[in-house]
Amino acid sequence: MPELPDVEGFRRVAARAAGGRVRRVEVLDAGVLNGVTADRFRRGVRGRVLGTPRRHGKWLAVPLRTDGRRHRADEPVVAFHFGMTGGLQWCAGGEPRHRFDRVVLATDRGELRFRDMRKLQGIRLLSGDDELDALFAELGPDAAGVARPELGELLHGSRAAVKSRLMDQTVVAGLGNLTVDETLWRARVHPSARSDELSDAAVGGVHQAMRTVLRQSSRAGYVPGRPSWLTGHRDDTRAACPRCGTRLRRTRVAGRTSVWCPNCQQR
């Protein structure tokens, strides 16, 4: 599931764990650790206090501290990426483990559990803020905060299909297949339209639609399948456009299944 809104939900989950000291680190499947051994991960995290979580795009960073009230720049940071199937859970009541729980950070107050079926990206242990900054520097601006003029420059900088441009995390960070389809449908822009050929009005429409989609989805912690949204109709191969009633189309754009309305979103 995880796109920006889902990760925003995971940030709120992690915020519940903030302030807790990690008493025990359980690596149930080291396959989710990226660039760090289970041993080193355990040693790096155990005994430290979980700080205020920070999200950029689809990444979630949890700074750690040992003593004192604040995380210092030279203290480690745990960075989570959830791939397509990952998630974070806060369990304070001794709930039973899930079969896809891969890493558990147990504090005095409860457990933060990283759950992931497919193990595509996983967890990194960064040595400090420099490494975190370097990681985030590879990404474009966060989609929830990008300003319209900047989005215009980013979109106009490429001849690629607007959908693949918006999905490119080094251009704008946080959008995925669902949020992009929803955004383009709202903005009435064809997913295969060339990014550099979008009019200023189209860029403005994309920007506004993106902000609305992300704001409302982030509040829920997922992209809602409301009747008035496109997302609720993705799985129905015969669904009609919620806006005009035309039969929706499903094609592959930028290598992913894309749902769009041939009437509302003309090239």
Added chain:
DNA sequence: TTGCATGTTCCGGA
């Protein structure tokens, strides 16, 4: 059994 999945990365052709 087959195809598909809301993630990223890598390869090859234009």
Added chain:
DNA sequence: GTCCGGAACATGCA
């Protein structure tokens, strides 16, 4: 050399 689209990746499910 750069850019872009598609395949590949690992795993479970409909």
